[in-house]
Amino acid sequence: MKAELIAIGNEVTSGDIADTNSAWLARKLREVGVEVDRIGVVGDRLELIQEVLREASSRAPVVIATGGLGPTFDDLTRKAAAAFAGVELERNRDAVRHLESWFRNRGRPMPRENLCQAEIPSGAEMLGNTRGTAPGFSIQVKGSGSEGGSHLFFLPGVPQEMRAMYRDEVLPRLRQIFPDGSFLRHFKIHLFGIWESEANQRLRQEFTPGEMGHLGIRASGGIITVKAYLDDPSGSGSSPLPARLQALFRDVAIGEGEETLESALIQACNARGATLSVAESCTGGLIASRITSIPGASSAFSQGWVVYSDAAKVNLLGVPRELLRTHGAVSEPVARALAVGALERSGSDVAVSVTGIAGPSGGTSDKPVGLVWFGAAVRKEGSARNILSFSRRIKGSRSRVQLFSANTALDLARRALVSPHPESLFRT
Amino acid sequence: MKAELIAIGNEVTSGDIADTNSAWLARKLREVGVEVDRIGVVGDRLELIQEVLREASSRAPVVIATGGLGPTFDDLTRKAAAAFAGVELERNRDAVRHLESWFRNRGRPMPRENLCQAEIPSGAEMLGNTRGTAPGFSIQVKGSGSEGGSHLFFLPGVPQEMRAMYRDEVLPRLRQIFPDGSFLRHFKIHLFGIWESEANQRLRQEFTPGEMGHLGIRASGGIITVKAYLDDPSGSGSSPLPARLQALFRDVAIGEGEETLESALIQACNARGATLSVAESCTGGLIASRITSIPGASSAFSQGWVVYSDAAKVNLLGVPRELLRTHGAVSEPVARALAVGALERSGSDVAVSVTGIAGPSGGTSDKPVGLVWFGAAVRKEGSARNILSFSRRIKGSRSRVQLFSANTALDLARRALVSPHPESLFRT
Numbered sequence: 026m027k028a029e030l031i032a033i034g035n036e037v038t039s040g041d042i043a044d045t046n047s048a049w050l051a052r053k054l055r056e057v058g059v060e061v062d063r064i065g066v067v068g069d070r071l072e073l074i075q076e077v078l079r080e081a082s083s084r085a086p087v088v089i090a091t092g093g094l095g096p097t098f099d100d101l102t103r104k105a106a107a108a109f110a111g112v113e114l115e116r117n118r119d120a121v122r123h124l125e126s127w128f129r130n131r132g133r134p135m136p137r138e139n140l141c142q143a144e145i146p147s148g149a150e151m152l153g154n155t156r157g158t159a160p161g162f163s164i165q166v167k168g169s170g171s172e173g174g175s176h177l178f179f180l181p182g183v184p185q186e187m188r189a190m191y192r193d194e195v196l197p198r199l200r201q202i203f204p205d206g207s208f209l210r211h212f213k214i215h216l217f218g219i220w221e222s223e224a225n226q227r228l229r230q231e232f233t234p235g236e237m238g239h240l241g242i243r244a245s246g247g248i249i250t251v252k253a254y255l256d257d258p259s260g261s262g263s264s265p266l267p268a269r270l271q272a273l274f275r276d277v278a279i280g281e282g283e284e285t286l287e288s289a290l291i292q293a294c295n296a297r298g299a300t301l302s303v304a305e306s307c308t309g310g311l312i313a314s315r316i317t318s319i320p321g322a323s324s325a326f327s328q329g330w331v332v333y334s335d336a337a338k339v340n341l342l343g344v345p346r347e348l349l350r351t352h353g354a355v356s357e358p359v360a361r362a363l364a365v366g367a368l369e370r371s372g373s374d375v376a377v378s379v380t381g382i383a384g385p386s387g388g389t390s391d392k393p394v395g396l397v398w399f400g401a402a403v404r405k406e407g408s409a410r411n412i413l414s415f416s417r418r419i420k421g422s423r424s425r426v427q428l429f430s431a432n433t434a435l436d437l438a439r440r441a442l443v444s445p446h447p448e449s450l451f452r453t
Numbered sequence: 454m455k456a457e458l459i460a461i462g463n464e465v466t467s468g469d470i471a472d473t474n475s476a477w478l479a480r481k482l483r484e485v486g487v488e489v490d491r492i493g494v495v496g497d498r499l500e501l502i503q504e505v506l507r508e509a510s511s512r513a514p515v516v517i518a519t520g521g522l523g524p525t526f527d528d529l530t531r532k533a534a535a536a537f538a539g540v541e542l543e544r545n546r547d548a549v550r551h552l553e554s555w556f557r558n559r560g561r562p563m564p565r566e567n568l569c570q571a572e573i574p575s576g577a578e579m580l581g582n583t584r585g586t587a588p589g590f591s592i593q594v595k596g597s598g599s600e601g602g603s604h605l606f607f608l609p610g611v612p613q614e615m616r617a618m619y620r621d622e623v624l625p626r627l628r629q630i631f632p633d634g635s636f637l638r639h640f641k642i643h644l645f646g647i648w649e650s651e652a653n654q655r656l657r658q659e660f661t662p663g664e665m666g667h668l669g670i671r672a673s674g675g676i677i678t679v680k681a682y683l684d685d686p687s688g689s690g691s692s693p694l695p696a697r698l699q700a701l702f703r704d705v706a707i708g709e710g711e712e713t714l715e716s717a718l719i720q721a722c723n724a725r726g727a728t729l730s731v732a733e734s735c736t737g738g739l740i741a742s743r744i745t746s747i748p749g750a751s752s753a754f755s756q757g758w759v760v761y762s763d764a765a766k767v768n769l770l771g772v773p774r775e776l777l778r779t780h781g782a783v784s785e786p787v788a789r790a791l792a793v794g795a796l797e798r799s800g801s802d803v804a805v806s807v808t809g810i811a812g813p814s815g816g817t818s819d820k821p822v823g824l825v826w827f828g829a830a831v832r833k834e835g836s837a838r839n840i841l842s843f844s845r846r847i848k849g850s851r852s853r854v855q856l857f858s859a860n861t862a863l864d865l866a867r868r869a870l871v872s873p874h875p876e877s878l879f880r881t
Contacts, residue, residue, distance in 0.1 A: 063501070
């Protein structure tokens with residue numbers, strides 16, 4: 026089954042924000058066998074919104090629009106939907122009750138302007154909002170393009186409100202309207218430490234052109250994701266693609282599905298009862314922040330240091346002044362000393378460190394912008410420990426250097442944990 | 454002048470990534486007076502790409518498409534553009550030379566599959582790519598909808614490649630094609646510590662409905678942005694809107710234009726020669742990461758601690774065990790002790806701390822998920838210091854609690870620096 030998405034709002038067409046709502050909806054729809062092949066984004070203009078509603082509903086049996094349901098003057102979706110459906114706006118009593126209790130529960134008087142949010146097109150069905158003020162609504166129109174007409178759902182643009190409303194209100198209705206919707210499943214495997222072109226080459230050698238039609242590949246921050254669409258309405262899981270992809274990329278795979286470098290790292294720690302600490306210079310807290318974005322990270326992670334200055338490296342983690350003088354902060358000995366300092370002071374089982382030149386300035390011919398040294402210290406029996414280190418030259422902007430460095434450090438920490446001889450895994 | 458944007462790729466329609474390219478392009482185009490009011494997103498399907506190219510070019514004199522120029526099997530933009538223009542693909546010699554030197558400079562052999570990237574529609578103009586392998590191209594078609602036809606530009610989907618190509622290749626051509634393009638300027642002011650509905654109310658009281666048509670408002674992570682479009686082709690800067698917005702929101706303004714909480718904080722530090730440190734529990738490094746995302750942050754920021762566990766709070770920042778036992782980690786005394794510990798150990802002029810329950814689990818009826826305590830310690834003459842603290846109850850997901858907490862702490866640090874009596878600024 027096919028759906029089209031519409032994102033409404035000047036904040037999207039003007040580029041103030043990217044349309045993350047449509048991305049989320051497309052992912053969720055795909056999980057239940059609904060494929061999105063077009064997304065339309067329009068500004069806050071009454072005629073334009075009507076136009077895209079007409080176009081999308083003439084092509085697709087399901088249209089989900091987000092945005093423009095707020096209480097402010099530039100929220101025009103309610104009006105546009107009513108005009109498109111050829112009906113008036115009507116104050117919905119359930120919606121008024123919802124708004125009143127929303128503000129009562131928060132001990133605030135309801136601002137007058139919020140009342141307009143209770144007005145939905147006459148004949149539309151209200152969709153409850155458990156996370157915010159704006160009720161959504163759904164209308165059905167006789168379709169010109171598709172048999173049985175088109176079902177249109179209007180959701181708020183605030184992501185957490187939109188997501189809850191999709192789960193609680195839209196999804197159950199989709200299952201009712203299209204009870205025989207087949208499930209289009211997919212399998213994703215994430216790789217790190219391989220070029221996109223190299224991954225592509227391996228795929229071409231392994232799979233037939235026909236099979237390649239079921240695969241997709243993308244890269245972000247050094248992470249390559251290969252996705253296989255499993256056209257398997259029975260859901261019996263008999264597709265051989267996942268197992269073949271796992272075998273093809275065994276050496277560089279970091280996770281599958283919704284797994285990330287950071288979730289895989291926490292899992293690796295928990296599986297071994299191991300704990301982790303970090304010492305960050307040029308990533309400035311990004312590695313710790315990624316780790317602690319995972320619920321329950323506290324089982325594996327207790328502390329981190331952001332040692333941005335030379336003095337901080339000396340005072341907080343005991344890096345010898347002499348090392349900094351002789352080799353500079355961005356150097357192998359300092360990366361190793363940072364990792365050992367973090368290991369010793371935290372008592373953790375693994376510590377990783379990053380020190381580099383994120384740019385845009387600060388580079389020299391000797392040590393260019395993008396040069397980053399990584400260190401890892403792994404506790405062995407008694408007081409013994411393994412120390413690893415390597416460098417990378419990362420091209421691109423400051424944020425790319427920081428992102429790529431954080432990814433490399435997260436991968437390093439996991440490999441240091443899971444491999445008996447992690448040294449052999451690093452390709453420089 | 455009007456432009457439409459097209460983003461091509463299954464990774465966007467399937468929701469694997471959000472369409473950040475179009476957001477960036479829309480911002481850049483607006484800067485030179487080009488308004489985007491429609492964005493189309495399509496999957497990697499030959500006919501579909503042709504269809505949206507036809508539709509967009511019939512409506513707009515400028516169409517910029519991103520994505521689908523890679524070397525892999527699912528990159529179909531070159532083929533679709535040729536079919537749309539009714540021409541063949543042709544191997545471009547400049548493009549071949551570019552690819553060869555790209556790989557030579559990196560000491561890698563050129564993979565065979567990359568050669569297809571040198572094929573562009575016959576008659577198209579090649580657009581150079583300084584950041585990656587994929588050349589772009591531009592074609593002009595006789596327009597059905599618009600006089601003088603439509604100019605179509607095809608750019609790679611990798612953001613840093615796309616951005617460089619827009620700046621180096623597309624923008625100069627736009628200025629040539631449309632030399633009289635008027636500049637549509639805008640003014641943005643960012644607010645923190647005010648509800649969106651409250652900001653909206655102030656706007657309605659201050660501005661006429663006509664003036665409101667030039668304003669937009671949006672909220673993200675507690676930051677409210679009010680944007681004013683200055684319809685001033687002369688660029689004389691005579692619009693009174695910016696000054697009136699500044700006056701209206703003087704108490705809650707955190708910055709203008711491209712300023713952020715973190716850049717405003719670094720500026721406030723630099724203006725006073727002050728230094729800053731952070732002690733983070735539930736934000737887990739996010740505050741330090743935000744600060745160090747700013748180029749040159751090292752002038753103001755030297756160190757930070759991620760004290761995720763109770764033991765780390767005691768060992769790294771000297772929080773008395775007794776405080777943790779009596780009040781728990783998420784408490785006012787611990788927030789204050791963390792800030793003082795960071796101030797003393799770093800020797801910085803200001804230290805902020807955050808300790809809270811990010812969720813999704815870990816809440817109690819006493820201390821629910823989303824309860825966050827903030828602390829700030831400010832160095833005064835000699836060994837004296839000011840200590841501030843307050844709490845917030847932040848609704849929403851773990852990532853929202855972490856984002857809102859980081860924003861609150863960044864705002865707190867700046868206010869503590871710039872205000873002689875920062876206590877009066879906090880509304881609980």
